[in-house]
Amino acid sequence: MEKIPILRMGHFLLVTIQVDLYDQLAENLEADLVSMVSKTNAKGVLIDVSSVSIIDSFMGRILGNIATMSKIMDADTVVVGMQPAVAITLVELGLPLKGVYTALNVERGMELLRSKILLEEEDQEEENDDDTDSTE
Amino acid sequence: MKNESIKIFQKKKQAVLEKWIHIQSQDQILNNDLITNEDLRIQSEELLFAFIDNLSDSNIDNAESRDFESVVDILSSISISRAKQGYSPRETGNYIYSLKEALLSTLSEEIKDPATLYAQSMIINKLLDSFSTSTFETFIKGREDVIFRQTDEITQISTPVIRLWDGILALPIIGTLDSSRTQVVMESLLQEIVETGSSIAILDISGVPAVDSLVAQHLIKTVSATRLMGAECIISGIRPEIAQTVVHLGIDLSTIITKATLASALKTAFIMLNLEVNKKQRVK
Structure with a gap:
């Protein structure tokens, strides 16, 4: 049975979809990805769809689901490299993928994730600073 | 037995052509600049000879006959090229009607018996009318092609994507x-x-005249x-009017970054890309 590989890169999980997804494959990906997020404690998920030429409403929903699920497990999702035709189709289907971050290519996507993590760390540091201040 | 008018036409080919050219030259005094007399002559000769050569007993009352395919082809190419050159429909129509005139006047010279003349004239009349209808069809089609091409061009030209800055x-x-x-x-x-x-x-x-829902x-x-x-x-x-209509129509644009001018949009873009544009310091 076909499987979409999920690669771990530091704090992030990398998924490149190289084949056209059919429903079962997409559902498996959703389940695998969520369990990987919890196992590796990932801070970000990057999904590369640059070689996907067909996305239907089901796939659009799965992408949205993955983003929401990861979000509640404290990981941001970035979808990168969407083809113009696919973007137009999704919009026409009424699925603008709210809550999913997007980037033009993998490089920009990684930058975006890194900046998110930096922001979070800064926030935490500030909180820690506050804590130390209050204890002094 | 061969139809009488066919015999006459085949015999009088050259005379019909001369007559036709004569009628046309009287008609088209206005339009001598669109086509030279020689071109017109070559065009008319080709059409007339194709018509007379293909005329036979079996097809004289049937313009849809396969024998006339070459005639119809020549006619269509003439009317399409005329449509593109900017001829008026009247001029294109007259081209065929003058042919009819030339043919009928040749018949009246040759056939003395009024009853035969009438019968033959009716047949030729009918045949030529159906040719002129198809000429008009192609003429209009030629015009429509021009319009479609222009529409396409307008759509292409009117949506240029400009690279304003690196990344914008x-x-x-x-x-x-x-x-x-x-x-x-x-x-x-x-x-x-x-x-x-x-x-x-x-x-x-800014170039959109009105924004409705x-x-x-x-x-x-x-x-x-995007x-x-x-x-x-x-x-x-x-523009202010657009802002008014958008609000009156109750359209929610709050999820979109909107700016009044292109300049302020560019400024916002610079800020988003962490760019800074400064006036050059004058060296003292």
């Missing part, structure tokens, strides 16, 4: 946004985003598609 694209929209145009706008914008790797696109709608929906769609690609979209050039 601008798309000034001039004219009303309908569904088919939105499609063209969206496609060319997204394609350009992929090609240039830009992360910000500015849609300038449909246009607004098209704009929102374009913005959503976001899906991983770029941010700014809408600029919102």
Whole structure:
């Protein structure tokens, strides 16, 4: 049975979809990805769809689901490299993928994730600073 | 037995041609600049000879006959080229009607018996009328082709994607946004985003005369598609009247970054890209 590989890169999980997804494959990906997020404690998920030429409403929903699920497990999702035709189709289907971050290519996507993590760390540091201040 | 008029035409080929050219030259005094007399002569000769050569007993009362295919082909190419050259419909029509006139007057010279003349004239009349109808059809089709081509050109020209800065694209929209145009706008914008790797696109709608709910929906769609690609979209050039209609129609544009002028949209884009544009310090 076909499987979409999920690669771990530091704090992030990398998924490149190289084949056209059919429903079962997409559902498996959703389940695998969520369990990987919890196992590796990932801070970000990057999904590369640059070689996907067909996305239907089901796939659009799965992408949205993955983003929401990861979000509640404290990981941001970035979808990168969407083809113009696919973007137009999704919009026409009424699925603008709210809550999913997007980037033009993998490089920009990684930058975006890194900046998110930096922001979070800064926030935490500030909180820690506050804590130390209050204890002094 | 061979039809009488066929015999006459085949015998009098050259005379009919001369007559036809004569009638045309009287008709077309106004339009001598569109086609030279020689060209007109060659054109007419080709058509007339194709017509007479293909005429036979079996097809004289049937313009749909396969024998006339070459005649119809010549006619269509003449009328299409006339449509493109800018002839008026009247001139194109007269071209065929003058042929009919020439044919009928030749018949009246040759046939003395009034009853036969009438019968033959009716047959020729009918045949030529059906040719002129098909000429008109192709003439109008030629004109329509011109119109379609121009429409295409206008759509292409009116949606240029401009590279404003490294990573910033601008798309000034001039004219009303309908569904088919939105499609063209969206496609060319997204394609350009992929090609240039830009992360910000500015849609300038100062040239859009009116924004109704449909246009607004098209704009929102374009913005959503741009976001899906991983770029941010700014809408600029919102005139006061447009702001009024948008609010009166209850359209929610709060999810979209909107700016009044292209300049302020560019400024916002610079800030988003962490760019700074400064006046050069004068060296003292």
